[in-house]
Amino acid sequence: MPAFAQSIGLPPQNSAAVALLVERLRVEFPVLRGKPKVAIRDLDISIRPGEILGLVGESGAGKTTLARAILNLPPAPGRITAGVVQFDGVDLLRLSEGELQRIRGRDISMVVPNPRGELNPLVPVGVQLASIAQVHLDKDRHSARAMALEMLQAVQIPDPERRMRAYPHELSGGMAQRVVIAIALMCSPRFIISDDATSGLDVTVQAQILELLRHLVRKQSSAMLFITRDIGITAHFCDRVAVIYRGEIMEIAPRESFFLAPRHPYTMLLLAAFLHNPQLRRAWTPPDASVRANVDTEIGCAYTDRCPRARKICQTTKPLLAERISGHFVRCHFPLERE
Ligand SMILES: Nc1ncnc2c1ncn2[C@@H]1O[C@H](COP(=O)(O)OP(=O)(O)O)[C@@H](O)[C@H]1O
Ligand SMILES: [Mg+2]
Missing domain, CATH: 3.40.50.300 (P-loop containing nucleotide triphosphate hydrolases)
Known part of the structure; x- marks a missing residue:
């Protein structure tokens, strides 16, 4: 269990x-x-x-x-x-x-951007880490501190003994993010x-x-x-x-x-943007995007008005997220066909 x-x-x-x-x-x-x-x-x-x-x-x-x-x-x-x-x-x-x-x-832990915003500016990072172990894991002060140090080592913070006593503003952005990750991982989520x-x-x-x-x-x-x-x-x-x-x-x-073997037209557009490939981008952008009707996403495909492959059925019937080959699912009436 x-x-x-x-x-x-x-x-x-x-x-x-x-x-x-x-x-x-x-x-x-x-x-x-x-x-x-x-x-x-x-x-x-x-x-x-x-x-x-x-x-x-x-x-x-x-x-x-x-x-x-x-x-x-x-x-x-x-x-x-x-x-x-x-x-x-x-x-x-x-x-x-x-x-x-x-x-x-x-x-369950969540790591978000802006690590400094996640840390208490008035409390040394070692104390912040140790308090997690005290609250969630019922550790006494001594073993909570030992765990905090271990976690700072695990996230490869240089000179962790000294960093235990540091305040968040004394850390670089990368180090502050490591501390936030250490906090997130403290309880082995x-x-x-x-x-x-x-x-x-x-x-x-x-x-x-x-x-x-x-x-x-x-x-x-x-x-x-x-x-x-x-x-x-x-x-x-x-x-x-x-x-x-x-x-x-x-x-x-x-x-x-x-x-x-990406299959969804929107994935192709994301990949084109990532690859800085204008031809690919043009190929996956409809020429008349601005004049298309706004589709009711309750009944039709949410991507219809941006999709170069869209046809009538896309406006009237939402495609299911269907398995094409093992483990590969696509929500599209006209996905790219691949071998
Ligand atoms: N606080 C909010 N009030 C009203 N609408 C919101 C709020 N947060 C998110 N939304 C709506 O939910 C959609 C998804 O937002 P979000 O989850 O923040 O997107 P992402 O993280 O992918 O940028 C937005 O398009 C917006 O319409
Ligand atoms: Mg977001």
């Missing part, structure tokens, strides 16, 4: 090989005098222990809303109106606030969400931090949802890649299949 389910006295359900299971999740934002805006639409994903799932999509696609909804903390005034978020077999959307608070930061957490860092530091995150995820057999606007990073870092557009998964596949 998963330790965390046991600790809150709940029986686990049947999901041995899955760490996180999201089913038919829907998040809506109320709109003044109108239908609510659907930010996450009937979304399904699952992540296995030790697996890193990349989630890519442009700004406003719903990435942060999804991450926060998984923690049962949708951004206000958003509301989760349907679905299941199962972690280790327990539905997080049905837990009490007290039970959730025990899980967040211990079994079974599930980690990184929401654009490394995009503000310079490229070398980012590469080091990603390497470190991957190492720790593998070592602890954690599952990870890695959110980024940069599709290029996922090619190196993730086991599977999902593309989100207007709150819907458009394509999801193992990394090799995703990059060797």
Whole structure:
């Protein structure tokens, strides 16, 4: 039985090989005098222990809303109106606030950008780390401090003894991000969400931090949802890649299949932008985008008005997220055909 389910006295359900299971999740934002805006639409994903799932999509696609909804903390005034978020077999959307608070930061951690904003400027980083171990793991002061030091070593902070006593403003951006990751990993969480957490860092530091995150995820057999606007990073870092557009998964596949044989027109556009390839970009942009009708995303494909392959059926029937070859799913009536 998963330790965390046991600790809150709940029986686990049947999901041995899955760490996180999201089913038919829907998040809506109320709109003044109108239908609510659907930010996450009937979304399904699952992540296995030790697996890193990349989630890519442009700004406003719903990435942060999804991450926060998984923690049962949708951004206000958003509301989760349907679905299941199962972690280790327990539905997080049905837990009490007290039970959730025990899980967040211990079994599930989230790393966000702007590391300094996450740290208390008035408290030395060693004390901040140690307090996590005291609160969540019931450690006494002495062993909490030892754990904090161990964590700073694990995230490869130079001279960790001295850094224990440092205040956040005394650290570089890269080091502050390492401290935030140390805090996130302190309790060996079974599930980690990184929401654009490394995009503000310079490229070398980012590469080091990603390497470190991957190492720790593998070592602890954690599952990870890695959110980024940069599709290029996922090619190196993730086991599977999902593309989100207007709150819907458009394509999801193992990394090799995703990059060797992408199938969704929107994925092609993202790749064209990443490759700085104007021909490819033109090929995947409709010539008459501006004159297309606004499609009702409740019934039609959300990508219709930007899609060069769109036909009548795309406006009237939402395509299912269908499996094309093993593990490679595409939501499109006219996906690229590949051998
Ligand atoms: N606080 C909010 N109030 C109203 N609408 C919001 C709020 N936060 C997000 N949204 C809506 O949800 C959509 C997804 O936003 P978000 O999850 O922040 O996207 P991403 O992280 O992919 O940039 C946005 O297009 C916006 O319409
Ligand atoms: Mg975001």
